[in-house]
Amino acid sequence: MFTGIIQAIGTIESLDKKGNDLSLQINTGKLDLADVQSGDSIAVNGVCLTAVDLPGNGFRADVSGETLSLTSLGSLKEGSHVNLEKALTPTTRLGGHLVSGHVDGLGEVVRRWDEGKSVRFIIKAPNELAKYIAFKGSITIDGISLTVNKVNGAEFELNIVPHTLQETIMGEYQAGRKVNLEVDLIARYLERLILGDKAADPNASGITEQLLADNGFLK
Numbered sequence: 001m002f003t004g005i006i007q008a009i010g011t012i013e014s015l016d017k018k019g020n021d022l023s024l025q026i027n028t029g030k031l032d033l034a035d036v037q038s039g040d041s042i043a044v045n046g047v048c049l050t051a052v053d054l055p056g057n058g059f060r061a062d063v064s065g066e067t068l069s070l071t072s073l074g075s076l077k078e079g080s081h082v083n084l085e086k087a088l089t090p091t092t093r094l095g096g097h098l099v100s101g102h103v104d105g106l107g108e109v110v111r112r113w114d115e116g117k118s119v120r121f122i123i124k125a126p127n128e129l130a131k132y133i134a135f136k137g138s139i140t141i142d143g144i145s146l147t148v149n150k151v152n153g154a155e156f157e158l159n160i161v162p163h164t165l166q167e168t169i170m171g172e173y174q175a176g177r178k179v180n181l182e183v184d185l186i187a188r189y190l191e192r193l194i195l196g197d198k199a200a201d202p203n204a205s206g207i208t209e210q211l212l213a214d215n216g217f218l219k
Helices: 065-070 128-133 161-169 185-200 210-212
Strands: 010-017 020-027 041-046 045-048 057-064 081-086 105-117 116-125 138-141 144-147 150-152 155-160 178-185
Touching: 010 057, 041 057, 045 057, 045 081, 128 178, 128 185, 144 155, 178 185
Parallel strands: none
Antiparallel strands: 010 020, 010 081, 020 057, 041 045, 041 081, 105 116, 105 178, 116 155, 138 144, 138 178, 150 155
């Protein structure tokens, strides 16, 4: 588990393709690896990866073909910058929100503009994730815990302060960029709980207006 508070910006030093899989060598910059051992988890742009080797200035991680197909890691190149966060511990300050490091889908930066000292972004999520994104709710973008400022269908708006722009890769974002999205864990579990006994039915059609009415959520 992670908090969505980025601890460092790393740099891809090398990529080694192995069939459909990929081995990444990441220079972790200012990230302190003194307490990291082989086998520990580190989030890279919001994707939970396992450090399989620690050469001294960073770590190496293997990425499966499935992960490459579901996230933006497949578009990385030598020299690409990435957001890094070590897995949380029982004493970690939970400055963001609980993040699993399991990407739900790819979003796309639609627009970017300056507003005072901050920068505004509009991100378009896949249609199937729109129901989990709420005004003032939490969402994870490339591993960054953020608050949704506005929602319009599958598009949502973010207000990013200078500190976040400086300490993460969001400063590089331009329209058209693909980003990893992870919706709030609570929203996903809430949907499953509302299904009740129907959750065990493989033919269940999900949450419908009729289901909500039958269970007293609508009058």
